[in-house]
Amino acid sequence: MAEKPRFIVVGGGLAGLMTVIKIAEAGQHVDLFSVVPVKRSHSVCAQGGINGAVNTKGEGDTPWEHFDDSIYGGDFLADQPPVQKMCEAAPGIIYMFDRMGVMFNRTSEGLLDFRRFGGTKHHRTAFAGATTGQQLLYALDEQVRRYEVAGLVTKYEGWEFIGYVPDDAGQCRGAICQQMVSGKIQSFRSDAVILATGGPGLIFGRSTNSTINTGSAASAAYQQGAWYANGEFIQVHPTAIPGEDKLRLMSESIRGEGGRVWVPSDGKEGRPPVGQPWYFLEAMYPAYGNLVPRDIATRAIFKICRELGLGIDGKDKVYLDVTHIPVAVLNAKLEGVMEIYEKFVGQDPRKVPMQIFPAVHYSMGGLWVDYPRDDGQPHHWQMTNVPGLFAVGECEFGYHGANRLGANSLLSTVFAGMMGGPDSIKFVKAQESTAAEASQSIFDREMKRHDDFNKRLLALDGPENPFQLHAELGDLMTGAMTVVRYNDKLKAALTSIASLRERFWKITLTDKGAWMNQPLHFSRQLHNMLILAEAMTLGALQRDESRGAHYKPDFPERDDARFLKTTLAQFTPEGPKLSYMAVDTSLITPRARKYDVDKKGGDAETKAAALTG
Amino acid sequence: MIGRMVRMRVRRQDGPDQSSRWEDFEVPYRQGMNVITCLQDIQKKPVTRDGKTVPPVAWECSCLEEVCGSCTMVINGKPRQSCSALVDQLTEPIRLEPMSKFPLIRDLIVDRSRMFEALKRVRAWVPIDGTHDLGPGPRFSPEKQQVYYQLQRCMTCGCCLEVCPQVTTGNNFIGAAAISQVRIFNAHPTGAMHASERIDALTEEGGIQDCGNAQNCVEACPKEIDLVESIADMNRQATRRIIQKMFGG
Numbered sequence: 001m002a003e004k005p006r007f008i009v010v011g012g013g014l015a016g017l018m019t020v021i022k023i024a025e026a027g028q029h030v031d032l033f034s035v036v037p038v039k040r041s042h043s044v045c046a047q048g049g050i051n052g053a054v055n056t057k058g059e060g061d062t063p064w065e066h067f068d069d070s071i072y073g074g075d076f077l078a079d080q081p082p083v084q085k086m087c088e089a090a091p092g093i094i095y096m097f098d099r100m101g102v103m104f105n106r107t108s109e110g111l112l113d114f115r116r117f118g119g120t121k122h123h124r125t126a127f128a129g130a131t132t133g134q135q136l137l138y139a140l141d142e143q144v145r146r147y148e149v150a151g152l153v154t155k156y157e158g159w160e161f162i163g164y165v166p167d168d169a170g171q172c173r174g175a176i177c178q179q180m181v182s183g184k185i186q187s188f189r190s191d192a193v194i195l196a197t198g199g200p201g202l203i204f205g206r207s208t209n210s211t212i213n214t215g216s217a218a219s220a221a222y223q224q225g226a227w228y229a230n231g232e233f234i235q236v237h238p239t240a241i242p243g244e245d246k247l248r249l250m251s252e253s254i255r256g257e258g259g260r261v262w263v264p265s266d267g268k269e270g271r272p273p274v275g276q277p278w279y280f281l282e283a284m285y286p287a288y289g290n291l292v293p294r295d296i297a298t299r300a301i302f303k304i305c306r307e308l309g310l311g312i313d314g315k316d317k318v319y320l321d322v323t324h325i326p327v328a329v330l331n332a333k334l335e336g337v338m339e340i341y342e343k344f345v346g347q348d349p350r351k352v353p354m355q356i357f358p359a360v361h362y363s364m365g366g367l368w369v370d371y372p373r374d375d376g377q378p379h380h381w382q383m384t385n386v387p388g389l390f391a392v393g394e395c396e397f398g399y400h401g402a403n404r405l406g407a408n409s410l411l412s413t414v415f416a417g418m419m420g421g422p423d424s425i426k427f428v429k430a431q432e433s434t435a436a437e438a439s440q441s442i443f444d445r446e447m448k449r450h451d452d453f454n455k456r457l458l459a460l461d462g463p464e465n466p467f468q469l470h471a472e473l474g475d476l477m478t479g480a481m482t483v484v485r486y487n488d489k490l491k492a493a494l495t496s497i498a499s500l501r502e503r504f505w506k507i508t509l510t511d512k513g514a515w516m517n518q519p520l521h522f523s524r525q526l527h528n529m530l531i532l533a534e535a536m537t538l539g540a541l542q543r544d545e546s547r548g549a550h551y552k553p554d555f556p557e558r559d560d561a562r563f564l565k566t567t568l569a570q571f572t573p574e575g576p577k578l579s580y581m582a583v584d585t586s587l588i589t590p591r592a593r594k595y596d597v598d599k600k601g602g603d604a605e606t607k608a609a610a611l612t613g
Numbered sequence: 614m615i616g617r618m619v620r621m622r623v624r625r626q627d628g629p630d631q632s633s634r635w636e637d638f639e640v641p642y643r644q645g646m647n648v649i650t651c652l653q654d655i656q657k658k659p660v661t662r663d664g665k666t667v668p669p670v671a672w673e674c675s676c677l678e679e680v681c682g683s684c685t686m687v688i689n690g691k692p693r694q695s696c697s698a699l700v701d702q703l704t705e706p707i708r709l710e711p712m713s714k715f716p717l718i719r720d721l722i723v724d725r726s727r728m729f730e731a732l733k734r735v736r737a738w739v740p741i742d743g744t745h746d747l748g749p750g751p752r753f754s755p756e757k758q759q760v761y762y763q764l765q766r767c768m769t770c771g772c773c774l775e776v777c778p779q780v781t782t783g784n785n786f787i788g789a790a791a792i793s794q795v796r797i798f799n800a801h802p803t804g805a806m807h808a809s810e811r812i813d814a815l816t817e818e819g820g821i822q823d824c825g826n827a828q829n830c831v832e833a834c835p836k837e838i839d840l841v842e843s844i845a846d847m848n849r850q851a852t853r854r855i856i857q858k859m860f861g862g
Contacts, residue, residue: 022744025743025744036681037725037726037729039729040682040769041675041681044676044680044681044768045676092746096741096746096747098749098750099739099749100738100739100741100750101798101803105762106752106755106758108755109752110753110754111749128765131680134766134768135762135765142732142737142738142739143738145729145732145737145738146740149736181719210675210676210681211675211677212675243645244646244647245646245647245650245653245696246677246696248677332759336680340679344678344699345645465658467656467657468657471657510656510666510667510668510669515627516628516671516718518669518671519656519668519669
């Protein structure tokens with residue numbers, strides 16, 4: 001290779017920064033693009049912790065147990081080999097952060113402390129108060145800054161990725177980005193582009209996500225030919241504070257530390273006397289109690305409020321109670337979330353039970369990505385179906401199947417970066433030609449396409465407001481595409497999305513200038529959100545079963561014969577084209593997923609084989 | 614019936630070289646709303662109180678739960694995050710202005726890159742040998758973790774610089790946030806191996822010696838970080854370093 005290869009990472013959350021560090025550590029230069037200063041990325045919102053079977057509590061925890069919990073928790077939809085590798089790497093990842101100086105909570109011996117989380121019986125979650133994501137992000141931000149000073153990383157903060165640049169053979173040769181302050185659009189040559197652009201929560205209007213989580217970059221790649229996988233799998237977190245601007249997460253770690261969920265009882269048979277607390281999760285799921293996985297807890301809360309009418313004051317609210325936990329413990333382990341509740345609700349949760357309701361939280365689905373397989377073909381960790389285009393973190397579908405376990409997201413973002421970074425280098429080194437040698441015409445073509453699109457947006461002169469349309473999209477998706485799904489409502493939602501897409505071209509940008517034009521950027525994001533919303537909703541419509549976070553009362557059972565498959569959406573101008581790919585279940589045979597009783601061992605033979613070799 | 618309206622005054626400026634102006638807005642009141650909700654309402658209907666359609670107010674935000682630091686602005690004269698500024702606790706009209714110690718980009722958006730540059734200057738990181746698996750990090754006590762975890766909650770929001778009389782747009786005083794970061798890394802068992810490098814950086818031009826001890830920073834910090842103690846600790850370390858150097862250390 002004549003010139004040094006170039007690498008672009010888009011997104012500066014945990015996945016993106018881990019990727020950057022791995023590439024820089026190998027001595028390669030990285031251009032890092034982010035819509036916000038990377039230290040402000042959405043990873044800061046992760047509260048509870050990061051999973052790893054470090055097994056310092058004498059519980060006999062193992063990476064295999066972590067793997068089995070994750071696969072079982074994900075209702076067997078995840079390809080198993082990458083999840084196994086992730087769980088094996090987890091203790092080392094936690095130790096790496098420990099060496100970077102993350103202020104994890106400690107035991108009296110000065111070791112890392114671990115707490116309980118949903119969907120497991122083990123203390124497996126390392127944590128730094130209740131702002132673990134923030135603390136991990138800061139650690140990686142510091143290491144990236146070190147490489148920036150060393151000249152191996154160039155940051156482009158305040159730049160938005162608006163598309164990749166394919167050559168005539170379809171290989172990714174660079175990216176088109178727009179500087180948000182000046183409005184300047186520019187092409188960047190690169191031998192590998194790694195998207196680490198986060199989840200699409202904003203498609204649901206208000207969620208636990210940050211305002212930057214539009215899914216716009218993933219949608220742009222999808223529209224150019226990258227497959228979008230399992231888009232219908234949206235995690236609705238059971239415990240959040242409703243708000244006008246945002247639904248603020250109240251971490252699962254609150255229940256991990258002993259928090260209990262209840263409503264005043266109606267005194268019916270098998271329940272406490274009228275008005276007494278009914279700890280309904282503990283009653284319905286005696287084996288896991290308040291620590292059932294999120295999809296299970298969320299459906300239970302929906303049942304309490306919507307079917308039984310037992311929400312607080314008949315409304316969509318239940319109690320999350322920590323008033324029985326000593327204040328010193330709450331302050332040492334949960335201060336960050338206690339503070340959020342206090343600041344935004346105005347009540348002290350140490351004294352008064354919190355009032356919460358489920359909220360859209362996480363996308364298990366995302367861009368389809370590969371991993372090494374034993375079929376004699378070249379496969380690269382985290383590479384999409386577009387050669388040279390990689391994806392890591394929440395913007396890809398890789399690790400969580402039909403439902404993500406709490407504290408596995410911080411782990412999967414970092415693991416994906418650890419694998420994706422080095423494998424992007426491997427891919428680049430195996431190529432015969434470089435991006436530097438690619439024809440200028442392919443860059444000019446993409447520049448023109450985006451420039452035309454921008455001009456078209458700025459010239460629009462209709463009655464609609466993009467921010468208003470976004471609020472409508474959010475209401476529509478929250479109504480049809482969250483906890484309980486019905487085919488007639490999903491069909492109606494697809495019709496409504498189509499109508500929003502028509503109305504989109506009747507907006508007026510309330511700002512026509514180039515300088516820091518937020519409505520321009522938001523409108524393009526909205527355009528991309530509408531297209532992704534369609535792929536997600538069609539995926540849900542066609543999946544006639546219930547699995548993990550995807551629940552249809554008309555099809556209440558999991559249907560492995562028809563749907564133990566990854567949904568793949570391919571963009572066409574006429575709408576998404578869906579196909580299905582087999583799931584790799586080679587390590588653990590799928591079994592029924594239940595949380596009212598203890599998880600049964602699952603594949604003792606496979607397990608023994610894996611352990612011996 | 615017209616419900617209760619929330620009155621806002623926003624200082625607008627189209628770009629760095631433009632003049633600024635005040636614009637008044639009104640948005641419908643809802644219980645529990647914050648300044649972000651008000652600004653989002655203006656985005657949906659960017660019309661001033663006197664009926665003029667204007668570009669929506671430009672501002673930065675992201676997490677909306679006071680952990681990312683993005684949405685910092687001056688609200689009724691005080692720098693703070695607009696997500697945690699609840700309308701019920703504010704006097705109306707609510708006055709929104711950009712922070713004044715950073716270069717203005719547009720409306721309420723400023724360029725805070727001097728804060729990130731300061732982190733480079735003081736080498737605010739633990740210089741690990743690599744990201745490969747080298748086993749656990751150093752042990753330390755829960756008491757120490759509690760102290761330094763609190764310091765590490767700094768979200769680089771800029772409130773401490775905004776209120777500091779020593780920070781001006783024209784100078785390069787490093788400010789309380791970066792000084793407090795040095796305290797963290799110099800206390801970490803591995804970071805401490807490189808403490809003198811950071812102290813040397815901290816005592817270069819625009820360093821800790823420019824602190825005027827006004828102690829406004831500690832009052833302004835939304836995370837209640839004990840910045841005064843951080844500055845005092847770093848001053849002690851700087852003094853020790855000077856003595857050490859005098860004796861050829």
